[in-house]
Amino acid sequence: MNFTLKIWRQENPNAKGGFETYQLSDISADASFLEMLDILNEQLVMEGKVPVAFDHDCREGICGTCSLYINGRPHGPDSGITVCQMHMRNFKDGSTITIEPWRARAFPVIKDLMVDRQAFEKIIMAGGYISVNTGNAIDANSIPIPKQAAETAMDAAACIGCGACVAACKNASAMLFVSAKVSQFAVLPQGKIEAKRRVKNMVSRMDELGFGNCTNTYACEAECPKNISVSHIARMNREFFISKVTSPKKEV
Amino acid sequence: MIKLDPKVPDGPLAEKWNKYKSSQDLVNPANKRKLDIIIVGTGLAGASAAASLGEMGFKVKVFGIHESPRRAHSIAAQGGINAAKNYPNDGDSIYRLFYDTVKGGDYRSREANVYRLAEVSNNIIDQCVAQGVPFAREYGGMLANRSFGGALVSRTFYARGQTGQQLLLGAYSAFMKEINRGNVTFYPKREMLDLVMIDGKARGIITRELNTGKIERHSAHAVVIATGGYGNVFFLSTNAMNSNGSAVWQCYKRGAAFANPCFTQIHPTCIPVHGEYQSKLTLMSESLRNDGRIWVPKKKEDAQRIQKGELKPTEIPEEDRDYYLERRYPAFGNLVPRDVASRAAKERCDAGYGVGNTGLAVYLDFADAIKRLGKSVIEARYGNLFQMYEKIVDDNPYETPMMIYPAVHYTMGGTWVDYELQTTIPGLFATGEANFSDHGANRLGASALMQGLSDGYFVLPYTLQNYLADQINVPRFSTDLPEFDTVEKDVKSRIDKIMNVKGDKTVDTFHRRLGHVMWDYVGMGRNEEGIRKALSEIKEIKEDFWKNVRIPGHPEDVNLELEKALRVADYLELGELMALDALDRKESCGGHFREEYQTPEGEALRNDKDYTFVSVWEYKGDGEAPALHKEPLNFEFIEVKQRSYK
Ligand SMILES: Cc1cc2nc3c(=O)[nH]c(=O)nc-3n(C[C@H](O)[C@H](O)[C@H](O)COP(=O)(O)OP(=O)(O)OC[C@H]3O[C@@H](n4cnc5c(N)ncnc54)[C@H](O)[C@@H]3O)c2cc1C
Numbered sequence A: 001m002n003f004t005l006k007i008w009r010q011e012n013p014n015a016k017g018g019f020e021t022y023q024l025s026d027i028s029a030d031a032s033f034l035e036m037l038d039i040l041n042e043q044l045v046m047e048g049k050v051p052v053a054f055d056h057d058c059r060e061g062i063c064g065t066c067s068l069y070i071n072g073r074p075h076g077p078d079s080g081i082t083v084c085q086m087h088m089r090n091f092k093d094g095s096t097i098t099i100e101p102w103r104a105r106a107f108p109v110i111k112d113l114m115v116d117r118q119a120f121e122k123i124i125m126a127g128g129y130i131s132v133n134t135g136n137a138i139d140a141n142s143i144p145i146p147k148q149a150a151e152t153a154m155d156a157a158a159c160i161g162c163g164a165c166v167a168a169c170k171n172a173s174a175m176l177f178v179s180a181k182v183s184q185f186a187v188l189p190q191g192k193i194e195a196k197r198r199v200k201n202m203v204s205r206m207d208e209l210g211f212g213n214c215t216n217t218y219a220c221e222a223e224c225p226k227n228i229s230v231s232h233i234a235r236m237n238r239e240f241f242i243s244k245v246t247s248p249k250k251e252v
Numbered sequence B: 001m002i003k004l005d006p007k008v009p010d011g012p013l014a015e016k017w018n019k020y021k022s023s024q025d026l027v028n029p030a031n032k033r034k035l036d037i038i039i040v041g042t043g044l045a046g047a048s049a050a051a052s053l054g055e056m057g058f059k060v061k062v063f064g065i066h067e068s069p070r071r072a073h074s075i076a077a078q079g080g081i082n083a084a085k086n087y088p089n090d091g092d093s094i095y096r097l098f099y100d101t102v103k104g105g106d107y108r109s110r111e112a113n114v115y116r117l118a119e120v121s122n123n124i125i126d127q128c129v130a131q132g133v134p135f136a137r138e139y140g141g142m143l144a145n146r147s148f149g150g151a152l153v154s155r156t157f158y159a160r161g162q163t164g165q166q167l168l169l170g171a172y173s174a175f176m177k178e179i180n181r182g183n184v185t186f187y188p189k190r191e192m193l194d195l196v197m198i199d200g201k202a203r204g205i206i207t208r209e210l211n212t213g214k215i216e217r218h219s220a221h222a223v224v225i226a227t228g229g230y231g232n233v234f235f236l237s238t239n240a241m242n243s244n245g246s247a248v249w250q251c252y253k254r255g256a257a258f259a260n261p262c263f264t265q266i267h268p269t270c271i272p273v274h275g276e277y278q279s280k281l282t283l284m285s286e287s288l289r290n291d292g293r294i295w296v297p298k299k300k301e302d303a304q305r306i307q308k309g310e311l312k313p314t315e316i317p318e319e320d321r322d323y324y325l326e327r328r329y330p331a332f333g334n335l336v337p338r339d340v341a342s343r344a345a346k347e348r349c350d351a352g353y354g355v356g357n358t359g360l361a362v363y364l365d366f367a368d369a370i371k372r373l374g375k376s377v378i379e380a381r382y383g384n385l386f387q388m389y390e391k392i393v394d395d396n397p398y399e400t401p402m403m404i405y406p407a408v409h410y411t412m413g414g415t416w417v418d419y420e421l422q423t424t425i426p427g428l429f430a431t432g433e434a435n436f437s438d439h440g441a442n443r444l445g446a447s448a449l450m451q452g453l454s455d456g457y458f459v460l461p462y463t464l465q466n467y468l469a470d471q472i473n474v475p476r477f478s479t480d481l482p483e484f485d486t487v488e489k490d491v492k493s494r495i496d497k498i499m500n501v502k503g504d505k506t507v508d509t510f511h512r513r514l515g516h517v518m519w520d521y522v523g524m525g526r527n528e529e530g531i532r533k534a535l536s537e538i539k540e541i542k543e544d545f546w547k548n549v550r551i552p553g554h555p556e557d558v559n560l561e562l563e564k565a566l567r568v569a570d571y572l573e574l575g576e577l578m579a580l581d582a583l584d585r586k587e588s589c590g591g592h593f594r595e596e597y598q599t600p601e602g603e604a605l606r607n608d609k610d611y612t613f614v615s616v617w618e619y620k621g622d623g624e625a626p627a628l629h630k631e632p633l634n635f636e637f638i639e640v641k642q643r644s645y646k
């Protein structure tokens, strides 16, 4: 297959950046999208040029590292998968493919297609955990958990933290990401103890970091490679409301 | 000259670890604050150690290649984690898990370490559940289990097909909690390029900041290497693209001996290779063997017609299918250990019965299970794996059997450690896949996650403390010391040298070539002639690399080609050591199959008389032959037998 690639090139966080066009031919339909970029990069190196910087690691849709905005969609045209899981057979032979980085105020570009998503870490740091120290745990089966609750928690916990939800949102909101973590713990008995504190701290950290508001357009759910549901946002809003109206003024 | 002292406490097996814990030295809380620990790696082994040591009050500095600790390779583990809980009441026990692990490792691991692993396995599950890890549950609310290869009990806990993800997120959240409390600092996007020693002890590391290329120095009272395995020597493997052997290799060159480098695990159920442009291989979890049946056609003509695309697997009647694992190993059937399953697949394909257009694939068939349990049950169990398969192969595994073939997956070999997980360099510890400790010559499924978390949550916090107890009067180290100058200079000159080759071939060309050599001669089947050939070819590739590799751009910038080149330079040396080790071990055991040493039925033939030892290699300098030391393995509690899964 043959393709014309329009790729965002930006030397560093402060550089202006712009699109460059490349031609690629003889690409196997069975090659993955990132393998296609590997081939381009090999070609660029052989021409003495600097290859395109892009993020990736596991190449099987679980580490959340890959982050390309392809033809106007995070992770490209297929739904329910990451870009590293996409294959060239999803594209028409001879077509032009536009590749950009995630664009969001909270995710500055590092170089070319790589962005810095450490804002997500800061949100988790604010409360995305259950405060239990090593060695303090009781026997695992002494906390029975309804299968349904475990399944809901798992649905939420499947988030890979890639940031597609932020990239898809016109407000660059991180609500889906944050709500998935809040939800996972809110439905489990172990997580309920700190639930109020958690949601308050995580939401306020999210606001501080420059993510936008949620205006219920649900582009996040549509583009999420793990099909995380916006129902978690609703649960988080509920949790947040409860925490607001029931928390004591002073943290103890 | 290195000294190999495994430091196994004496006394009965079941009491060793308790004995150690009750007699080890402790550090008081006020002194913990004054002691710095460097942890390299944020996978299960690194993240769990960072959280636990931070909770205890030590000052911990953690380094990782990724921007987020959650992206470490452990995230990709699919199938599950073992523990001896015996919740299904099927006869499991700590002793049985210990026994299965030693037997599965083909009697090439250290008894005391393995027993401890089995002993703490139950605490791991408790810890993870307390953290909110959403393991699969039964309707009654209790934890669910599945079976993995090499065991006759169901002891594997899982979270759909994303167990590694959930366990890592658990460890990561505990680790983030400690960052928030201020005891732990995370240094993202840092690749460790060398180890700094002061007066013979590990006291720091040199890193490269990957976004800017800046070379940095970091000091501590002790250093922990939790950098994972080196399977990517083979170019194609199931490991993530950034998994690498460099930290371990640089430590080796500074004096940390390397154990059993040739013990590589080839996993039987991976999606077959489809083209030269391919960058990695995808695992289809071993858990699939709970319900999938493995077969190839009984008749060679059928296999040939399938290869040509003239026949579909669903058109082959039951009586013309060879369920070769069930035939050869009736007791364990499709759940034989990985090394056995991989070799059996290779044997069938080499004999001409393989399927797929290359003939290098076998079927993993769910038709029976779907008939028995219904599609929805299979979907609930393996849905994400089936989706992954369909996206890659463009074929629906609910309707046609999956095609699978063995691929490089895990390295049992690694940095040699004693019972305390300390390497031959005082103050340098190695945990997780980076060390060699618990899996002998073959790792059982769902045991790597167990080991990583055991090392990090439950072993290192004790043993590292024991080491630090006599360092409480040692002040923090300045990174201006001459020892740091020297090592930093070494690192910079290595980078200059590689940048200045300015040749005309890409890094991947060399890596791919090395991968082919390793796979052909130091892969699933090995023999003396092949290994010697590998040694001479690796030498040629190495020479070519240092003459012709091309790295565009600058070192003080994001430079992905430079990152790869530094790792490939190490792989070229590590590959050579793997070949040397494979040559030296004149027996077949676990994942190391020397074709010269097999039983008439084609099973691995161990030589216990001459090879019941750990091969421990000591670096002797550039261009010098490394020295081989032997740590004898004494089996006091288990009777060493021919491994049989029939
Ligand atoms: C696809 C797949 C599925 C698997 N499934 C299972 C399973 O179901 N059950 C099971 O028990 N095991 C499984 N395994 C094996 C298991 O996942 C690994 O052995 C285990 O996760 C390794 O953990 P670790 O913490 O030792 O290392 P890793 O998770 O590999 O972490 C290594 C860390 O070191 C960092 N690092 C590496 N080099 C450097 C450097 N030079 N400088 C700085 N940082 C560095 C990396 O950034 C990373 O943070 C699977 C493996 C694969 C590949």
Ligand code: FES
Pocket: A055, A056, A057, A058, A059, A060, A061, A062, A063, A064, A065, A066, A082, A083, A084, A085
């Ligand atoms: S590279 Fe890991 S999710 Fe895409």
